[in-house]
Amino acid sequence: FRPTDPTEARKRLGMTSFSPLIGFVGGFPEQRGGLELLEVTKRLLGDYPSIGVAVVGKCDSGALHRKAKELGILDRAVLPGLVPYESVPDYVNSFDIGFATGDLHWSGRVGNSYQKVRQYLACGKPVVTCVSKDSPLGKSGLVECVTPGDVEMIEAAARRILARDQHQRLTQREDAIRVANEKYSSAATLRQRMKLWGEVISQEAPRAKAA
Numbered sequence: 001f002r003p004t005d006p007t008e009a010r011k012r013l014g015m016t017s018f019s020p021l022i023g024f025v026g027g028f029p030e031q032r033g034g035l036e037l038l039e040v041t042k043r044l045l046g047d048y049p050s051i052g053v054a055v056v057g058k059c060d061s062g063a064l065h066r067k068a069k070e071l072g073i074l075d076r077a078v079l080p081g082l083v084p085y086e087s088v089p090d091y092v093n094s095f096d097i098g099f100a101t102g103d104l105h106w107s108g109r110v111g112n113s114y115q116k117v118r119q120y121l122a123c124g125k126p127v128v129t130c131v132s133k134d135s136p137l138g139k140s141g142l143v144e145c146v147t148p149g150d151v152e153m154i155e156a157a158a159r160r161i162l163a164r165d166q167h168q169r170l171t172q173r174e175d176a177i178r179v180a181n182e183k184y185s186s187a188a189t190l191r192q193r194m195k196l197w198g199e200v201i202s203q204e205a206p207r208a209k210a211a
Contacts, residue, residue: 001089001122003177009094013087015078018052020096020162023078025088026116029057032102033130033148035067040155042071048162054078056091092123097161100129101148117143121180124173126161128154142176 010016022041024034034055041053053073055064058081068077083091092098098120117137120127127143138145144157164172 001092001119003122003124003173004089004093006094006096009090012090013078013094015052015054015094017050018076019050020048021052021054021094022097022099022158023054023056023091023095024099024101024116025054025056025091025119026100027057028059028102029055030059030061030063032057033099033154034059034064036101036149036151036154037099038064038067038071038073038077039151040158041076042073043151043155044158044162045073045076052076052078054080054091054094056080056083056088058082088119089123092119092125095120095125097158098123098125098127099154100127101146101154102130118180118184121176121184124177126164126169126172126176128157128161140179142172142179 007016010018010021015021022037024032024037026032034057037053037055041051044051053076055077056079059079064077064079065074068074068079098116100116100120114131114137117127117129117131121142128146129137129143130146130148131137131143133139133145137143144161146153146157
């Protein structure tokens with residue numbers, strides 16, 4: 001995942017009429033914050049009349065469509081279901097905010113919410129997620145931490161991000177991309193593992209000599 005032009009990404013996906021555009025990409029979206037994201041969109045509509053929401057991922061129950069229809073925002077909701085993996089970076093890059101607000105214990109059984117957050121950050125996106133404020137990611141200043149299912153809290157986090165000025169948005173984008181490359185990329189993971197292996201080898205070497 002890497003940052004690309006959001007306008008071009010929206011053109012490729014046919015979502016140019018929305019601004020801002022908020023969204024989620026991942027499996028089981030109805031259990032991982034997708035329904036709450038539709039509610040947040042409804043709440044933001046008064047202040048952001050061109051807002052759109054994309055909830056991307058397999059949903060067999062039809063719950064997302066029913067919820068969007070119930071809220072009267074079906075014309076603002078992009079609900080494509082399962083999409084080819086090669087199109088996922090375009091969806092992520094098209095977002096103004098990426099969301100990963102499902103319960104982490106449940107998400108751990110079906111998918112990796114942290115992975116979604118890393119993908120959003122790699123594309124320079126602000127993130128609303130349910131990680132702990134005391135976690136390294138929570139302390140990074142790059143994410144808004146919320147309680148799963150708390151629509152008012154999620155809405156407030158979205159409003160704080162949308163209220164940022166252009167300078168704040170550019171700074172956040174640059175910081176997110178830098179941190180994602182330094183700490184959360186495949187190369188960063190390899191560096192961390194090499195460091196760990198080096199520490200283990202250095203500890204075992206004196207024991208081997210003594211034996």
